[in-house]
Amino acid sequence: QQPVQSPQAVILREGEDAVINCSSSKALYSVHWYRQKHGEAPVFLMILLKGGEQKGHDKISASFNEKKQQSSLYLTASQLSYSGTYFCGTENNFGNEKLTFGTGTRLTIIP
Amino acid sequence: DTGVSQDPRHKITKRGQNVTFRCDPISEHNRLYWYRQTLGQGPEFLTYFQNEAQLEKSRLLSDRFSAERPKGSFSTLEIQRTEQGDSAMYLCASSLVLGATNEKLFFGSGTQLSVL
Numbered sequence: 001q002q003p004v005q006s007p008q009a010v011i012l013r014e015g016e017d018a019v020i021n022c023s024s025s026k027a028l029y030s031v032h033w034y035r036q037k038h039g040e041a042p043v044f045l046m047i048l049l050k051g052g053e054q055k056g057h058d059k060i061s062a063s064f065n066e067k068k069q070q071s072s073l074y075l076t077a078s079q080l081s082y083s084g085t086y087f088c089g090t091e092n093n094f095g096n097e098k099l100t101f102g103t104g105t106r107l108t109i110i111p
Numbered sequence: 112d113t114g115v116s117q118d119p120r121h122k123i124t125k126r127g128q129n130v131t132f133r134c135d136p137i138s139e140h141n142r143l144y145w146y147r148q149t150l151g152q153g154p155e156f157l158t159y160f161q162n163e164a165q166l167e168k169s170r171l172l173s174d175r176f177s178a179e180r181p182k183g184s185f186s187t188l189e190i191q192r193t194e195q196g197d198s199a200m201y202l203c204a205s206s207l208v209l210g211a212t213n214e215k216l217f218f219g220s221g222t223q224l225s226v227l
Contacts, residue, residue, distance in 0.1 A: 002153070032215070032216075034216075034218075040220065041115075041202065041218035041219055041220045041221060042154065042202075042216075042218045043218070044215040044216060044217070047215060087153045087154070089153075089154075089216075098144065098156045098159055098167060099156070099216070100156065101146075101153030101154045101155070101156075102153050103151070103152055103153050104151070104152070104153050
């Protein structure tokens with residue numbers, strides 16, 4: 001089952017913050033986050049495992065709420081380079097072996 | 112690190128023709144995935160390999176689609192009797208799995224297929 005992402009699109013001014021959500025109707029084992037720029041391949045950002053963890057590097061971080069079966073990606077003090085489409089990929093069971101990706105959130109950062 | 116490479120980058124074909132795409136994963140990676148992506152959508156899983164063994168194939172995948180990974184290195188994806196609905200970006204990804212770990216995927220730039 002495909003995870004649902006919200007919002008579908010967001011436009012920010014440079015320096016503003018954004019939150020992207022990813023929800024699943026099934027129990028989650030892990031959530032992966034990727035960013036894809038137009039015409040390019042998706043690039044890995046981070047993996048979060050069940051147990052409720054939070055990760056971050058630079059000004060991009062994420063949380064995983066196992067009970068709510070959702071993950072949120074936080075982008076603070078956004079930079080122009082953050083523009084792109086963000087996808088979450090979910091695994092429902094350990095050993096599920098493949099990621100099911102959401103429909104994406106298109107983020108546009110304007111100067 | 113040469114990354115995941117896919118060939119060709121673009122393919123235009125007429126309906127009914129067969130097409131074949133190639134993916135060269137990162138050399139030490141043991142898992143290889145094929146995904147399909149249409150405009151405005153996330154990547155959709157097609158199939159994946161662990162070394163040379165094809166371990167799973169999407170139930171949505173038509174019998175016209177076949178994939179191979181001989182010797183556990185490069186992989187090919189063939190679509191027979193192409194239809195206009197096959198038009199999409201075909202993405203290959205690879206990863207290194209050691210024991211019970213969750214791995215990140217490294218994606219290639221994809222092959223854009225247009226069926227006329």
